[in-house]
Amino acid sequence: MVRNRTWLAFANETICNHRKALKERGFINWTTNVTSKFVENDIVYLFMNDDRSIRFKLRVDKVDEPREDGDYWIDSAPKDHTYKLKLVAEYGGNLLKEEVLKRVGFKGGGSILNPSCNNAKLLEYINDVFKIASQTVTFTLPSYYMVVDLGSGAYCKTNIGHEVFNLMSNDFDGRFYGYLPPHDNPNIKELGAASTDNYVDGVMIVYVQKQPNSTNRRIIAFTDKARVHAEKQSNPDLNRFISEEGMQTECTYTIESDYIYDLRTESDPFVFNVSGEDLQMFRMQRFYTGRHPRQEVKMLQWLVDYLQRKGREVDNDFDFQKEIQEVECDEVLSNASIQPPHYSDGTSGRTIVKKASASKQALKxxxxxxxxDDSHSTFLTNKGVPYMEGHHLIPCTVSNTERFWSKKRNIDCPENIICLCPICHRRIHFGRKVEKDHIIRSLYNKRKSLLQNVGIEISIDELLALY
Ligand SMILES: [Zn+2]
Ligand SMILES: [Zn+2]
Incomplete structure (x- = not known):
């Protein structure tokens, strides 16, 4: 049996336009006149000499082929024997740039003539980056990001600091404005801006916080579409004031975004290991793309998993509506809140099996x-009743279910399920943060005591954080 290997090869674009060949033909030829021996199905990562970055993942398709990519050679191509390397994937981000690769053991330079396969850790890192890129088809993770340490230092002890508003939706316009500790002003050139730009858009911001009795930092929130200003901004209309030594101080900001994924209630958050050579990781309270590559790929994989799980939960919620319409529910469900929840272990991970009868009961x-708003009208279903949808006010996710079942309460119960018209249901899932919060607050006020009656306790702030 042949064990396939993974290689790193260097493409010299001044000799052959490999990039164009891969784009137009989907393959390149690689001379067999080298000491390295590829076998069929080996993987070859291609480092491009012109933009000093790995861009392509190739697979060895054939091991003894006449050269077919002669058209792309700058001078005349040799008539040699070649490996035929087929394009598998292209990577356009900046985690495989030379300076980042150097931080994971890339030596560069000298070995340009012969492809190498002996730096296992480096190749594993490259593999991870391509893996993440292949998983982000339905959503895009931005190339540029900044990891921000929130609430360490003085803030940690007093809870008073300019960052108090970072994870709070602003009352004025529902958006999020974030202070960047310790003194705001970021280096936006590190985030892809030109030196004359005043701000840069489409940046991912990941907020982390120190864990108690540890130097490690856990992720507490992120946004994938922030605007980051070069200079700190002030806007008194946003009403971001704190009192310091008896004085009202306006909190400046440099980060703004329409929304934030709040991860403070995540039971298994991503954690940066801050020790050893990474002990200085948050000394500046922030770092930019590619500074700690090995831990960053783990963070990105966590974010990919999180976004995929979120996506599935929303899909489940809408697929489930058909079942609710069809189920008969003649007897009144009175003890759903104390029945054990049901899980299913599918290919895409553990999910909750929701009871259609509990939702139907809520609709009834x-x-x-x-x-x-009871004036919202829809249409009649074939059961002769208005079409409505069931929405779990405390979203019926695995982590939420586990959290409440630890107190022997099942949130898949009529008390936690709201009857909504399809527009309101979509709005609560996909609406702007302000609009969403408005509905959630109104529904919470109507349901609070019903939930309390069956022993389900949650504050409005905790609930808002779950959306
Ligand atoms: Zn829903
Ligand atoms: Zn409605």
Whole structure:
């Protein structure tokens, strides 16, 4: 049996336009006149000499082929024997740039003539980056990001600092404005801006926080579409004031975004290991793309998993509506809140099996009227009742279910399920943060005591953080 290997090869674009060949033909030829011996199905990563970055993942398709990529050679191509290397994937981000690769053991320079396969750790890192890129088809993780340490230093002890507003939606416009500790002003050139730019858009910001009794930092929030200003901004209309030594101080900001994924209640968050040679990781309270590559790929993989899980939960919620319409529910469900939850272990991970009858009961309890606004009308289903959807106010995710079942309460119960018209249901999932919060607050006020009656306790702030 042949064990396949992974190689790193160097493409010299002044000799042959490999990039164009790969784009137009989907393969390149690689001379067999080298000491390295490829076998079929080996993987070859291609480092481009012109932009000093790995851009392509190739697979050895054939091991003894006449050269076919002669058209792309700058001078005349040799008539040699070649390996045929097929394009598998292209990577356009900046985690495989020379300076980042050097931090994971890339030596560069000298070995340009012969492909190498002996730096296992480096190749594993490259593999991880390509793996993440292949998983982000339905959403895009930005190339540029900044990891920000929130609430260490003085803030940690007093809870008073300019960063108090970072994870809070602003009352004025519902957006998020973030202070960058310790003294705001970021270096936006590190985030892809030109030196004359005043701000840069489409940046991912990852907020982390020190864990108690440890130097490690856990992820507490992120946004994938922030604007980052070069200079600190001030806007009194946003009402971001704190009192310091009896004085009102306006908190400046350099980060703004329409929304933030709040991860403070995540039971298994990503954690940066801050020790050994990474002990200085958060000395500046921030770092930019590619500074700590090995830990960053782990962080990115965590974010990919998180976004995929979120996506599945929303899909589940909408697929589930058909079942609710069809189920008969004649007897009144009175003890759903104390029945054990059901899980299913599918290919895409553990999910909750929701009871259609509990949702149907909730729709019946509401007389098939939208509980956000009972004047919202839809159409009649073939059961002769208005079409409405069931939405779990405390979202029925695995982590939320586990959290409440630790107190022997099942959140898949009519008390936690709201009857909503399809527009309001979409709005609560996909609406702007302000609009979402408005519905959630209104529904929470209507449901609070019902939930308390069955022993489900949650504050409005905790609930908002779950959306
Ligand atoms: Zn829903
Ligand atoms: Zn409605």
């Amino acid at each position: 309890n509401a007389n098939f009227k939208c509980e956000f």
